[in-house]
Structure formats: C-alpha cells, structure tokens
Amino acid sequence: MSPAAESDTRPVDDPRRGHIALRSGRIEVDATPTLMLSGEVHYFRLRRDDWADRLVQARDAGLDTIASYIPWIWHELPDGELDLTGRTCPERDLPAFIDLCDSLGLRFLARPGPFVMAELKNEGIPHRIYREHPDAHPAGWDGAAATTEDLDYHHPGFLAAAERWLGAVCEVLAPRQAPDGPVVGVQLDNEVGMLAWVSNTPHLDDLAIGNFLAWLADRHTTEGAAKLLGTTGDDFGRLAAAVRSGGDPARTLAFHQELGLWARDDFAKYLQHLESFTREHGISVPLLINVHGTGGGRGTTFPIGISQLAPSYRGRHGVLAGSDYYLGELTVQNVADLYLCNAILACVNGPDQPATSLEFEVGTGDYGDNLDGLSSPESGVHKTLLTLGQGNRLINYYLLTGGRNPVLEGSEDDGIPRIAFTGERHGFAAPIDPEGRATPAYDALANLIKEVRAYEPILATGRQLTDDLGFGFVADHYLTEYAHPTDTARRAQVDDLVRYRGFGARDALGRAIVLGGYHVDAVDLQAIADPESAWAAGTTAPEAPRTIVLSTPRTLGQKVQQWLTDHVRNGGNLLLTGMLPDRDHDGTPCTILADAFGLSSAGVRADRRDDSGPYWPTVTGSGDFSIDADLRVASAQLLKVPDGATVLLREIGSGLPCAVQAPLGAGSMIFVGCDFPAAHLDNWRNLFARLGVSPRVRIDADRTGLVTVPVASEHGNLLITVNVAPYPITASISVDGQEVQPSTTFPARGHALLQW
Template identity: 80%
Template sequence: MSPAAETDPRPQRGQITLRSTQIEVAGTPTLLLSGEVHYFRLRRDEWADRLTQARDAGLDTIASYIPWIWHELPNGDLDLTGRTSPERDLPAFIDLCDSLGLRFLARPGPFVMAELKNEGIPDRIHREYPDAKPTGWDGRIAPTEDLDYQHPGFRAEAERWLDAVFEVLAPRQAPDGPVVGVQLDNEVGMLAWVSNTPHLNNAAVRAAGDPAQTLAFHQKLGLWARDDFADYLRHLESFTRDRGIAVPLLINVHGTGGGRGTTFPIGISQLAPAYRGRDGLLAGSDYYLGELTVQNVADLYLCNAILACVNGPDQPASSLEFEIGTGDYGDNLDALSSPESGVHKTLLTLGQGNRLINYYLLTGGRNPVLEGSGNDGIPRIAFTGERHGFAAPIDPEGRPTPAFDALAAVIKEIRSYEPILATGRQLTDDIGFGFVADHYLTEYVHPTATVRREQVDDLERYRGFGARDALGRAIVLGGYHVDAVDLQALADPESAWTAGTTAPEAPRTIVLGSPRTLSAKVQRWLADHVRNGGNLLLTGLLPDRDHDGTPCTILADAFGLSSAGVRVDRRDESGPYWPTVTGSLDADLRVSSAQLLQVPAEVDVLLREVGSGLPCAVQAQLGAGSLIFVGCDFPAAHLDNWHALFARFGVRPRVGIDADRTGLVTVPVTSEYGNLLIAVNVAPYPISASISVDGQQVQPQTTFPARGHALLRF
C-alpha cells in the first residue's frame, strides 16, 4: 500500500451491491450510518465544521435533500454550481464530503418536504401548470401543495430538474466516487392521504362504475392509487437509470405521527408495489416516534418487521429519516426526548436487520432568503422562519446537544459489533405477525360515505397491533421475537400486490389483529393453514365481509363460529354499560368491547362476557391445527395470560427474561461472526433481570438502569 493510500481519508470505495438483505461495499457487508446535513441551510464556510462533527461522531455518510426550489432562479434557470450563491454549489459540497472521508446520499426530489415552501417545488410550476393540482372529492381542489404525478407538464419539468442534478451525481457515484445512493422523490402519496384528497383527475377512477360513497368504489380507488404511485416511481426509476445512475435507488416510506407508528403500514401499503423485489431498489422508513416508551416500543419493532416482510430476498431494510435529537420541533419546549431514546431506537432497528440509518436531522441551520418569494409573510425558502432544525443534535449555531454525545457514544459501540450487525439476522420464535396490506387502504373516505367511515373506524381500531394496541405490546413486551408475514402474498401469490417476489414460507403460528373486514382469499388461506396443522391467534372481531362490503364468513364458518353481537362501552338513555369478561384467563376484567359468539359445544370457552353470559374468547380445533380467538381488548399488562395463550400452541420465548418489572426489550442477533443480544430498558425505572437464550444464561441477575441498555455476546 502506498503512503498516500495509508493516509487517504476517503471512505472505502467500490461497487455498492444489495445482496441477501445486506449492503456490500466492494464485496464487504457494511453498515451505512448517515446524518442529514442541509448544505443550503448553512453558509459555505460552515460546511466543513458540520461535516467534521458528523465524521467525528462516527458517521460514514452524509445525506441531503437537493431542493429544486433553491436551485431554480426566478427566471427559470438552474444553478447547481454556485454561480449565483456559494451555497448552491452542490458539486463542491459532495466533493468536500468525499475529502473528509464521508459518502453521500442524494435526495433530489422533485418533492422534498423538509418544511420548504411548496414542499420544495418552485412557484413557477404551480403558476404555469394550474391543472396539475389534483382534484379530489366532488371536484374540490387539493388543499395541500400536492401535484398530479401523471401530469405531462409536471413530469417534463421534473425531468428537466433531475437531468441537471444527475449531471452532478453521475460522475461522482460509486464505485469511484462518494455517491452511494439516490432517493426517488419523497413520501409519495403522503399529501393525498393526510388531506383525504385522492387524485380523481384520472378519468379511469371517475368511471370506476360504483358511486363514490360505496365500499366498492373506495376499494377500487385504493388499489388504483397504489398502481398510480408505482407507475410514477417506476418511471422515475427508469429515467434515473437511463441517465447513468447505477447506485442503489431508495424510496422513503412515510406514515408515523403523533409519536406513534400504528399508521406507518399505510405508507407500506401505498408504496410497496413500487419497489418490492426490484433489483437495486430499497425502501427506507421515515420514523418520528419521540420518546421510546412502553407505549410505542412495539410500534417501532413491528413497523421494522412489516417493512422487511414485503421486501425481496436481496433487499435490505433501511431508514431514510430516523428521528434523532431533542424532539423540540416547534422551538417552544413542547416536548423533550431523552438522549437515550435515539440510542434505543438505533439498537433495536439495527438488531432487526436495518443496514442503513440516516439520522434526521443531524444539523440545524438557517433558511436562506428566496429570490422572487411572493408576499407570503416570510421571504425565505421555508415557513419555519430563519432558524431551522431546532431539535437537531447539532443546533443551528453549530453547538452539539446531549443528543449528539449520546449518538457518538452508541455509534462507537455499534462499530465494535459491525460484522454481526451488517450481516446478522434476528433469532425469532415460531410466530409470524400477520400483515394484511388492504387493512391499511384507509387513506380516503368520501365526506358523506357513512358506511365507509364506519368501516375505516373499525379497521383503525382492530387491525395490526390489535385493539388498544394490546396484541403488539403483548408480543414485544412479553419477550417474543417475530418476523411479520405478508398474508396477502401467501393467500394470492399471483396478485399485483405480490408481483416481484415469491410468497414467503409461513411459520406454524400466526397472530392477526382483525376487524370485520378480511378478504375471502386471506380468510380461506388462514382456514387452510389451521386445517393443515398451523395455529392462528386471532384478536378483534369475527371477520364477516370482504373489503368491498361483500359478505364473507369463510373463516368463521370453518370453525362453526358466528357473531352474537358486540358489547361496547356506552352511556345512553338506558344508562351506562361497562363490558366485563371472566373465565379461565382472568376474573371480572374490564374491557372496552367484546365480540359475543355463538359456538359449537366442542369449542373450549376461555372467556365470557359477564352481562350476556356469552363466549368472547375460545379455542377451536380444525383438522390438525388450532384457532384461539380473543374477541375483546384483553390488556397487554396481563402478560402471564398472554404467555398462557401462546403456550396453548406450544410456543414459548427463546429469550427468557426473568425480571421484576415490565419494560425490558431484547433483540437476539445471530451471524457467522458471532451472536449478540441487544437489551434496552424503555421503562422510567430500574429493572432487575436475568436473561437466557435457548436455556443458556447470557446475563446473570443484574440491574438495568432506567433508560439503560446492554450489548451482550452469547
């Protein structure tokens, strides 16, 4: 090796390959740990300081949005080389990253959000193409800055913009340069979802054949929107490849909100057909969960699992916006997250197989003045005022916060175990967490569609993590380790949803939180799974219709079960009613709802609703397998009873946690380089515990401090 090579600070060069859920750099499995630094929000003479801080914290990659609205001048010309402002010199920023030993991840939009005006789209586009504005319900124009992705004027302008960016990126991409990935647009479909404004400009949607208020129309609309987003992103994929970009392409999946991840699978439902199984593409999560606690730790864990379950065999999981910092996004002390929160989220996410994390936002800055800005009250590029990134680990003035110190410390720990974390897989129990993508086709509800509103309310209450999120918390805080199972892919392997991948193998035991709505194909597959020797733990309501409203009781009929109504909390003219259940699992336990059942005599009744005396939780046999149906929101805190339910299937956690309190969450990772147990205490109190894996002690009795963690080889 030459002396020059020995002192070369640049990151390892080489081909970037996605293989067997890993990211390889020049054939070596590698973790990419990135920080988002917005060059356009920093003076050029500040760039080196912020990048050096990122490198010194142990990061190896820098990501940044490349805002169209910043680089387009009032006359429509583009400046990406700094001829009008040094902060527009994109090549100089990327080259500086390279010289400091940092890779670069490009996020050029055309949409970038990031609190920018028009979500990063120049005003000119809205002025010159007013018909690109989506038309939603009853002809109403979208209240957001959304645009119709299929509009020919928007597409042509976006391609002109991306052409200019790719001229900068192409000669700087791996294997010989620092650019290791390019993101395709950003959070596609998010604006339509959060504003309940489907893109009804399209004649095919308007002519769907069913009145807009019907369930059938909403189902067709959701499926069409998936296809529309996939068509747009595949067009961008093709365009990007045609322009010589050969590095991996990334798609940012949105969906968290309010410190919770229960709606995150909506983004997966919207976007998975655009990337699943496609060579050279990977999806990244967009996580904003705030403080990690017993309330939302299951959200993080199960969202990671669901994101991974729709990938192809080579596609690794990643996170393109991984929340880090103080959590004070409004600069108003509305919230503060502990430094340990980012540490815990990092460790759990890497343990579950994420190979790339982009910490967002790593550095604050200042929004520059935008030439030609209209009379909108603020002459700058964004609507947050001059300062931006108040909550970042490095504040707008360049000062590190406690979150920065915690990040640097955990990255140092991670690097010690990088071979394991870059290649390993999670050890799981013989349980699959059921994911039904169409349960999350809930973005759109016609304002007068009462039946649709009731369906969506039912879906939101019972799907996924279960009523009151009890099912998800019982799994994660109960010490179980699971992969998610894409039930639609299993039930319909030839469907458009499954295209690009092969149907996965199903574990023996499947858990599913289910509303009344469940497709005929999934119901039939679940019944056959049990008949052939599998187990099903079903919580929520007894499915009785398909997504378009067609009656469907295939699953219930297979076990001889039928609904006798639902008892819910109420207070009306007849007085209050508080549903209570009792039986072999627990005595006189209050619940908020109970699915009452008519059952055959041979069914084992586990719980009855006290007021009616009717069963609401049962175990039933079918063929060689078994169903446990829990038709009430059985609380997650009763972990002994959840353990008893799984034990009826012969399932016990491989990781044994003998603890005095609830709140310890683990992820066991195995690889050819060794095994690692990640343990984090998300509780606000110390926990005394011993831990074993497959009966072998890993950690003798010890005290895990509040918000503490440990990395243990086994």
C-alpha cells in the first residue's frame, strides 16, 4: 500500500448514493444535475489487499465512480460452476469489491459482458462455450470461419449460457443498486458488432442466414429475396450459398445494403433482449451500450459504431450510449474527429438521453509496453474539457489502474497460462501503473478534475452554444463493414464512401469547422428526411439549422437528397463537398439534388503518373471569389453549370468549374468538388460567409490551433479554450461581440476556462 493512501482507507460516513434519473439530457442524482467522473479499476487484476489502495487513489484524484469489467471467463470455473463470492479465490469476491467502493464513498458502474474484450482470452468468453457450441462461431463469406472469437449472439446455446451468467451477476448487483447502494449503471455486452466489422466477417452461419432470409422475405417477399440473391426457389442450401457468395452479382450494391441493414437490426434485437433480461432480473438503474469505432489515433471510423448500434438504444427509456475513444495525442490532425464524433453521438439520442463515454482514453498511450508511442499528460485534459463542453455527463477513464493478469485455471495450451494475452503485467499506460505508482498522467488528471468540479453546475446542465450551422450525418454512409472479397463493385463503392463521407476528403470540412472557430450540432439527415423509417424510431428529429454542411460520396439516399433540395428551396442553405451524388445506397441512379440545381459532372481530374505522364490538379479562384494562391488538390470533379450559377473555383488544366454557388428557390447551395485544403481557413470562412454564416466566437489569433466550446447554462456561461498546437498562440476572444479574453498568450498544449 502506498504511504499516501495508508491513512485514507477508512470508510466514509456519507457514500455517494441517491436516486438516478435521466432528464433533458442530464444525469440527476436526487434531482441534482451531476457529472459522473469514473475510473476503470479491474479488481480481478489486483491482489485483494491492494483494492483499497487503488480505490483511494481514484478518490483522491477526485473521481466519484469506479467502473470495472466483470469477466465471465474469470468467474466461471473449469467445471462450469460460477464463483462470484471468492470461495475459490479472494479476487473473485465481486460483492466485497462493490461494497468496498461504497464504503469509500464511490459509486460503481458494472460491465459484465458477456463479451468484455480488455485483452482477455476469447474476449472474456469461457473456453467451454466454444467447445460445447462450435456452430455458434460464425461462418462468413464463402463459408470461411470467422478469424476472431466472435459468436452468433442469437445462438441458443450461447444465449442460454450468457443468460445464466448475467442472471448470477444480477443477483449481486440488484441489491446494491442506487438509491440504496452504489451501483449506478450496468453495461449491456461490449462493442457489439465490432468483431464482425474489423474482420469483414458478417454472421453467415446457418442460424444467421435463416434469420436474414426471413428478414428479407418480410421486406421484399420470398420471391423478391430470392431475386436479390440471383436464385429461385426455397432450397435453403442454395439460398445460403448465394448469401455467402455475395448475392446476385448484378445487384451486389443492393445486396450489401440489405445485409448491413439486417445486421443493424440483428444487433438491436440482441441488445434489447439483454435489456429485457436484466430488467426482469431486478436491474432498474440506467443501462449502457458501448459504441466502438476509433482506431489509429483517429475518429473517422467511429460513426460506424453509431450506425451499427443506434437502433439498439436511441429513444429507449433508461438506456444510454457511451463512446469508446482512443485518439492518442490531441492535435490539429484529430481534434475535429473528437468534436464531430461527440456531435454525431449526441444527435441520434432521444431528448432524455445524455451522451456519455464508457472508455475514455487517459494515460501515457504506451499500450504495447514497447515505447511505441507516448501521449502528453495534457492530451487527456484537452479531450475531457472538449467532451464535457459538448454535453457528456459521464466519463469513464480507461484504464485508470494497471495490474497483473492472474493465472487462469483450465487455461488452454496457448503459450500463456494467464487470463489475458498481454503477459503478466497489464495496463502499462494507465495513470496508476501495475505496481500502484502514479505516473505524470495521474497528477494531470487530478488537477483537471479539481478544475472541472469548480464548474460542475455549468457542465452538468449546460448546452454548447452553436452557430446557425448543422453538420450533416448520414448513417448509411457508414454501412461499410462488409464487402465480399471478390466484389469489385462493392469495393469501389466502399472506397468512395470512405474517401468522401463524414469530415470530407483530407478531413478538410471537419477541420475548417472546428479550427475555423465554428460551433455546430450534428443533424441526423436520415431521421429528419424519413421520420417513419426504422432508423428514426424512438426519437423526434429537432428543427434543422438554416445552413447544412455535408460531405458526400457519389452515394446519397433518395429521401436525403429530396429533403436537402426542399430545405434549400424553402430558404435554407447547403454547403456540399465531395462528389455530386448520383445514386442511392442500393446502386439505383438518383440525381435529385444535382438536377434541382442544374449541375452535372464533366469528369474528374485526379493525381496520376502513367504512360501519358504526371498530372497534378490545381485550382484557382474565379470571379469575386479570390484566393491568395493557386492550390494543389488531389482530385477535382469538373462541372457543367447552368446560367445563374456563380463559379467559385476552376481546375487550371481544364479551365472548367469545380466549385460553384447555385440558387434554388429562397436559398442556395455551394458545392465544392475538390479537396480544398483546410489550412487556408480564410478561404473556408469566405465560403461560409457567402451563406450568411459567421462564428459567434471570434478568435483573433496569430496562429492556428485554438479550439473553443462555449457553454451556456442557468448557472452561468463558460468558454472552454484549448491550444492543440505545439507552439504558443497569442489571441483575443469574444463571444457574441462581448470580449471574454483580451489579448493573451496560450502556451503550447495549454487551456483556459473563461467565464463571461
């Protein structure tokens, strides 16, 4: 036990208890809006004698909640019996750990799986499940077995065993729930759909295919489903083979779209089954669903998790979504990722569902224990401040404490007899290392939480002030998890979607918004364009802002194209980047939006180096839209434009337009058909100004790199300001014309919380 903690392990007289309510996007404890700041502490990776030490370190840092996975693979013994009370090993005594949290004034957030990942073997599933139910391990494309430890969530053998496990955990959790105990939330499974996505292995075992065929028949009739597969009749073997081979080659885009929609529905049925099961077994506190998707220090794929899982939770009473953020150092490269991911996560929630983060990266970032990378202590500070400013009410810092992987009785002969595959030590990057020593990240976290607590009334109730600007989110742009390996048409579609969706080619649109000083909410375009759809179920889309910004590939759904057209015709504006959309998600030609503005493609000029020589597309300003220098772009869509449209940019080699402003009814659209560099922020500001949009937060700075979030509440206003640049920035800042910060120098990686 560390000396600092030795005298502080006494129980407290007033544990943090109270009735938990979700109301108006807030978390309330006994009717008081509250921020829950949690740390992940894996009791099963610590000696029981060290539990109190680590919990006190968490409490001393200012955290009020402890979260932990509860691994099935750890609590199930080789004979199949469950030990949740420590009769075989003191580190299996789950009730004792939860009660210790309570005695130290800490809440508890339970994460019992059945899948838990956390570098555990089989993602936390006992080995016997795979031995006893080999057919639960999914087949994928062409019948190949999944390369991960994935399981068909609906397999009756797996589901029965999982229910037995969860039922036993509920017996421990239910008597300890708030308001009379410390348990304030229970997570349902973990990163559902992630294993299928990262391995391009849809669930195509016989059970899953039977469910898929029934789902198709319900949507298209049995004959329509067979036609989509390029076959006839009802022979299951023939239909299953057609599914596994990617459907009818002539309708491959339609097939892949249907497969993605079915998987989305299938995951929702599974998670809602777990929701019902836990409620029936006495769990009344909020239930949480972990949304995966970041990777490689970027958040550009995070909306895949939202697309997969939103129907599992959106608008469901007492259910919350939590992000899973691993972004490393926060820089100009990825700060827009975090900002826009927070906005997208919030936009699909129901009105009473606050955003949360169930795995919020904190620590040094040296996950491989190999000095593969190091993150500064300030990185966790910046990510926290921006995320809280955008309305997250719960953050679980993952991983707060390191530990050691215990030996697993009955472990397979796989080279390591322990519970996980990371060796003996685990959590190398945590603020508290496996030996219990504080790292620089711990002190930074403790100082941050003190600062946050001073403004908790604002951050627990406030809402970000935004400009009259909405970032368009199209969920089906992210149905890209699956592509048959030999299907060139589907691969081309996925490549196009990945390049242009979301934050735009070269991430230019996202960076222009966030680093340009604009503040936006995301707009769920599919929900607002088709409120009766399965996607929109459970929530009412809010009124859209006057100006929508959207980056789109060639693929954009018919109803979204129609809604955007009507939005502009009725007096709204649209800033569109990417490609002129010319087809629906199923491959059906659809040019509603382009036709309304009289635009059409005259080809694409892109970087090349072939027998004809090299070509480097470059654009220049046109007419009254001047830019300070000709700019290199990787590609430019050349345009045929109607009379009345204003040409903004031309591709120099062809002389043809590649960016225009075109009127329609009472509004107008700007289309930028090239990857216009984000570094030239004044050019982007001029584009926004042409649509009547100016940022309410004015930053007069000598360099780029300041990011702000203005928060307003009944308790006052707060401007969160972070410098993500590696150099100091001198700036003055005003909000709505009121000076908030006179000229001052923000140090490199510095931040400020400013009231006005």
